[in-house]
Amino acid sequence: MAYELNGETIECDEEGYLSNINEWTKELAVLLAKDEKIELTPEHWEVIDFLREYYEEYQIAPAIRVLVKAMKKKYGKEKGSNKYLYELFPYGPAKQACKVGGLPKPTGCI
Template sequence: MAISLAFNGDKIATDQQGYLLDHTLWQEAIAVVMAKNDEFELTKAHWEVITFVRQFYLTYNTSPAIRALTKAMKAEFGEDKASSRYLFKLFPDGPAKQATKYAGLPKPKRCL
């Protein structure tokens, strides 16, 4: 196992950018460890997005690109949380990329 994430004395396989190779191994505590390694603080608002992205993946078998994510969140949470501005504020490195990582999902192939 060349690249992995140390978690509870275990090693969990990831790709070079830290995305889990097997999304079924994910649990909330893993997201906490990942964020800590990135020196990134997860607030309640972050968790809302992470949970939503994970649910999207489990339902549709794909990680949402940013535009699809905002549209889907609009349906769920309403207008003010459904802008890419709001999401980029939460996840400055790109909401689709960052949230999918903490949600234990593969990196979205469609980068934006």
């Protein structure tokens, strides 16, 4: 499977996660989000940026429980909740946000 952007082919796995995370761009994120039926807002970007920073540091994507806890610590109680994150990414915040952010499927995601 693959995505097409500006005439370029970007490979992904059968679930839509990028094969090479280095091929990710913000422009591609908009396309990936569209596939998930999500219109990206600054709030979405906050989560995506957070996940990418987390991945950069730890080389893994956090499980949802870890994401909620880390968001709570960084942005406060309101944004650090399952409800808030599920409103942004209805089909699973960790899964969807990782996909849009060009990261692999989160470890411990079952």
